[in-house]
Amino acid sequence: MSVLSVADLDAWYGPAQILDHVALDLGRGEVVALLGRNGAGKSTTFRALVGLVPRRSGRIGFEGQEIGRMATHEIARLGLGFVPEDRRIFTDLTVEENLEVGRRPARAGLTPWTPERLYALFPNLGEMRRRPGGRMSGGEQQMLTIARTLMGNPSAVLLDEPSEGLAPRIVEDMAAAIVRLKQEGLSILVSEQNLHFARLISDRAYIIERGRIRFGGTMAELEARPDIRDAYLAV
Amino acid sequence: MAFLIVQALTGLASAASLFLIASGLSIIFGVTRIVNFAHGAFTMIGAYLAYSLTERLGGAFGFWFGLFAAAVAVAAIGAATEILLLRRIYKAPELFQLLATFGVTLMVQDLVILAWGPEDLLGRRAPGFTGAVMILGQRVPAYDLFLVAAGPVVLGALWLLFNRTRWGILVRAATQDRDMVAALGVDQKWLFTSVFALGVFLAGLGGALQIPREAVSHSMDLRVIVEVFVVVVIGGLGSVPGAFLAAVIVSEINAFGILIFPKISIVVVFLVMAVVLVVRPFGLFGRPEAARRTTPGATIRPWQPLGRAGRIAVAVLVSALAAAPAFAGPYLLSVGAEILLFVVFAASLQFLMSVGGLASFGHAAYFGLGSYGAALAVKWLGAPMEAAILAGPVLAGLGGILFGWFCVRLSGVYFAMLTLAFAQIAWSIAFQWVAVTGGDNGILGVWPTAWASKPAAFYWLSLMVATVSVAALRILAFSPFGYRLRAVRDSTLRAEAIGIDRLSTQWIAFAVAGAVAGLAGALYAFLKGNVFPDALAIPTSVDGLVMVLLGGLETVSGAAIGAVAFKALSIWLMSQTDYSKLVLGAIIVVLVVFLPKGLGGLADLVRPSGTGRNDASGSSPSEAAR
Numbered sequence: 001m002s003v004l005s006v007a008d009l010d011a012w013y014g015p016a017q018i019l020d021h022v023a024l025d026l027g028r029g030e031v032v033a034l035l036g037r038n039g040a041g042k043s044t045t046f047r048a049l050v051g052l053v054p055r056r057s058g059r060i061g062f063e064g065q066e067i068g069r070m071a072t073h074e075i076a077r078l079g080l081g082f083v084p085e086d087r088r089i090f091t092d093l094t095v096e097e098n099l100e101v102g103r104r105p106a107r108a109g110l111t112p113w114t115p116e117r118l119y120a121l122f123p124n125l126g127e128m129r130r131r132p133g134g135r136m137s138g139g140e141q142q143m144l145t146i147a148r149t150l151m152g153n154p155s156a157v158l159l160d161e162p163s164e165g166l167a168p169r170i171v172e173d174m175a176a177a178i179v180r181l182k183q184e185g186l187s188i189l190v191s192e193q194n195l196h197f198a199r200l201i202s203d204r205a206y207i208i209e210r211g212r213i214r215f216g217g218t219m220a221e222l223e224a225r226p227d228i229r230d231a232y233l234a235v
Numbered sequence: 236m237a238f239l240i241v242q243a244l245t246g247l248a249s250a251a252s253l254f255l256i257a258s259g260l261s262i263i264f265g266v267t268r269i270v271n272f273a274h275g276a277f278t279m280i281g282a283y284l285a286y287s288l289t290e291r292l293g294g295a296f297g298f299w300f301g302l303f304a305a306a307v308a309v310a311a312i313g314a315a316t317e318i319l320l321l322r323r324i325y326k327a328p329e330l331f332q333l334l335a336t337f338g339v340t341l342m343v344q345d346l347v348i349l350a351w352g353p354e355d356l357l358g359r360r361a362p363g364f365t366g367a368v369m370i371l372g373q374r375v376p377a378y379d380l381f382l383v384a385a386g387p388v389v390l391g392a393l394w395l396l397f398n399r400t401r402w403g404i405l406v407r408a409a410t411q412d413r414d415m416v417a418a419l420g421v422d423q424k425w426l427f428t429s430v431f432a433l434g435v436f437l438a439g440l441g442g443a444l445q446i447p448r449e450a451v452s453h454s455m456d457l458r459v460i461v462e463v464f465v466v467v468v469i470g471g472l473g474s475v476p477g478a479f480l481a482a483v484i485v486s487e488i489n490a491f492g493i494l495i496f497p498k499i500s501i502v503v504v505f506l507v508m509a510v511v512l513v514v515r516p517f518g519l520f521g522r523p524e525a526a527r528r529t530t531p532g533a534t535i536r537p538w539q540p541l542g543r544a545g546r547i548a549v550a551v552l553v554s555a556l557a558a559a560p561a562f563a564g565p566y567l568l569s570v571g572a573e574i575l576l577f578v579v580f581a582a583s584l585q586f587l588m589s590v591g592g593l594a595s596f597g598h599a600a601y602f603g604l605g606s607y608g609a610a611l612a613v614k615w616l617g618a619p620m621e622a623a624i625l626a627g628p629v630l631a632g633l634g635g636i637l638f639g640w641f642c643v644r645l646s647g648v649y650f651a652m653l654t655l656a657f658a659q660i661a662w663s664i665a666f667q668w669v670a671v672t673g674g675d676n677g678i679l680g681v682w683p684t685a686w687a688s689k690p691a692a693f694y695w696l697s698l699m700v701a702t703v704s705v706a707a708l709r710i711l712a713f714s715p716f717g718y719r720l721r722a723v724r725d726s727t728l729r730a731e732a733i734g735i736d737r738l739s740t741q742w743i744a745f746a747v748a749g750a751v752a753g754l755a756g757a758l759y760a761f762l763k764g765n766v767f768p769d770a771l772a773i774p775t776s777v778d779g780l781v782m783v784l785l786g787g788l789e790t791v792s793g794a795a796i797g798a799v800a801f802k803a804l805s806i807w808l809m810s811q812t813d814y815s816k817l818v819l820g821a822i823i824v825v826l827v828v829f830l831p832k833g834l835g836g837l838a839d840l841v842r843p844s845g846t847g848r849n850d851a852s853g854s855s856p857s858e859a860a861r
Contacts, residue, residue: 093407098408
């Protein structure tokens with residue numbers, strides 16, 4: 001059963017159409033990668049799903065509800081968490097305060113997230129609870145962004161390029177954390193340019209190029225198609 | 236020494252109210268990005284309501300409860316304004332929000348007179364604080380000491396609110412990144428409403444606390460708003476501690492300035508502000524605003540110079556207008572000349588705003604400088620009309636060069652507020668320098684030379700000046716300079732990368748717009764035969780803004796049509812009703828909400844365009860590229 005199912009999703013910035021009939025599915029407890037080059041439409045897909053583009057159209061089903069016309073905060077309250085790629089933490093707020101902004105009531109069937117549980121998942125954060133977000137490293141900020149979204153007790157999360165700009169060792173920590181989240185029962189749609197990182201965590205993958213989904217299948221199926229990899233992912 | 240300390244205390248007492256009001260404005264701006272022009276009006280309502288409530292209730296409890304209840308009532312009015320009006324225009328350019336709240340201000344001015352009458356009202360003294368306390372042998376009103384203590388108490392309370400409550404944390408988060416807060420499940424609508432209500436509550440409280448100190452009057456709104464703008468510009472928009480520090484600075488300058496420079500006390504405050512802005516362009520505690528384009532959508536249909544058909548149409552129109560003296564009487568002709576001069580004024584503002592992307596809230600300064608330039612040339616130099624008319628644009632152009640040097644260093648709302656402040660400097664000079672300008676009595680007897688004294692002749696002169704000015708500004712918009720100006724407007728970064736100097740380009744545009752406005756002002760002085768400080772006052776600036784808005788912000792010279800429609804309407808309204816501000820304010824509000832594209836946008840209302848261009852905040856071009 002899918003948690004999130006998207007069909008015919010179009011999105012525009014001003015007169016420019018960025019997404020063209022995007023369709024994808026995210027099953028419960030699955031980790032699915034959305035792969036594509038820079039500018040292919042990955043971030044726009046995510047922003048369109050949570051209603052942060054100026055104009056969108058299409059069908060977006062989430063937990064059995066149509067969210068294509070809902071406001072951003074309503075979508076978040078239904079349990080679709082969004083972690084933006086540019087780590088938009090609140091730099092003036094401390095780690096604790098950043099988490100407080102994300103706090104929402106517990107969701108049935110999921111163990112509620114608390115700051116303590118998140119500090120266990122991301123030990124670095126536990127050591128800097130009173131530090132303003134602006135004085136953290138890139139990797140720490142990325143973890144805080146994820147932790148902050150988890151405070152809303154989402155049932156599914158959109159992770160936009162979580163490995164971008166991180167040191168190799170931190171990338172491994174990040175992959176481990178995502179696998180942990182999957183074990184917790186979270187459904188995760190993660191966008192990536194880094195095929196290696198996607199392999200570590202994903203069950204399935206979609207490839208997007210120029211606003212259109214060009215491929216969808218399991219990781220094994222993708223491995224068997226070097227032509228597709230070369231056409232849409234090679235730089 | 237004792238005297239100086241007492242004077243400093245008086246300054247601190249004045250700072251309390253100013254801080255409350257300014258912090259409210261700052262908090263509202265921080266989250267909603269709206270510069271609430273109606274903040275002074277809310278302060279005034281707070282003072283009037285406090286007056287009525289304390290008179291009605293009586294007694295010590297009645298007094299203090301009355302002050303508080305007045306502020307709560309103002310907060311409720313503010314929340315209603317936010318829900319009914321501002322919610323519709325959050326995504327519009329900042330100019331529209333300033334204008335909408337100015338429309339509210341205009342309406343409140345008339346409503347207050349309807350409810351409380353035009354006389355100043357003296358409130359009762361604060362029970363328990365009626366006497367004076369001896370400090371170093373000087374008498375200090377006890378209520379002043381109460382206010383001196385109240386300021387820091389409120390500052391502390393606000394600090395607790397923003398740092399120790401979930402609501403406060405959400406507000407601080409929203410100040411930084413509204414989209415992200417929404418993506419975390421926070422309903423911004425109610426966050427905005429509650430922030431607006433708090434900000435307006437502080438404005439109302441600031442007004443209410445003043446009633447034992449000074450009379451309540453229906454002109455306090457504009458005085459308050461200008462002072463508060465100065466405070467938040469110095470302190471930094473969005474910063475509460477900045478508002479506190481700046482309120483103290485401004486109040487102390489006022490307290491001591493009056494001793495040292497009694498004649499130019501107002502000017503000193505503005506000079507301090509100018510210095511702060513040059514050293515720290517975003518105020519003492521402020522931080523840079525992300526630059527935003529002020530003319531969205533213009534890229535979709537690029538501007539074109541008039542084609543053959545357009546030129547013929549304009550020629551026919553001008554010829555028809557030139558024929559007016561054949562059938563119109565002297566009154567109509569003088570109204571016609573007045574409208575034509577405002578066409579020039581509006582066209583100069585449009586050049587600055589639409590072509591330059593610089594929304595000035597103080598363009599009246601240059602119109603007024605033009606008027607005074609011409610009038611002073613006649614009065615002090617005995618210049619004939621022909622020479623005096625040239626003195627107008629020269630003085631206005633010099634004013635544009637001087638003020639513009641400061642203004643173009645800023646952008647967006649800071650630019651708007653600084654232009655407003657400079658216009659107030661010009662106004663206060665005209666108002667206070669009685670020996671030269673005649674102060675409030677103005678300069679009389681500025682009459683045209685014999686050949687132009689017939690209404691028809693002056694009308695033709697105005698028509699010629701209007702035609703030439705509008706045409707010249709159009710030609711300039713399509714000249715290489717115009718392209719550079721538009722490049723800077725659309726993307727400062729890219730323009731500078733190809734070698735265009737933003738500052739000098741915008742500075743020249745500012746001076747040109749000023750000189751053209753001055754030309755209109757100079758002729759206006761001769762049309763009326765006199766000049767008063769009103770020519771430089773805020774309402775004149777706002778008239779210009781409404782004309783540009785009505786004509787269409789995204790057009791090259793739609794302001795000409797806007798000026799005709801608006802000026803004709805306001806002259807007609809003045810003759811029909813005593814409450815023209817109420818009607819005018821309502822018109823501005825309706826215009827901003829329902830006709831944001833001006834009269835030309837009427838067509839869009841009939842057949843709605845499919846692509847809503849409500850640019851979600853935070854969608855910069857770089858993000859669009861992804």
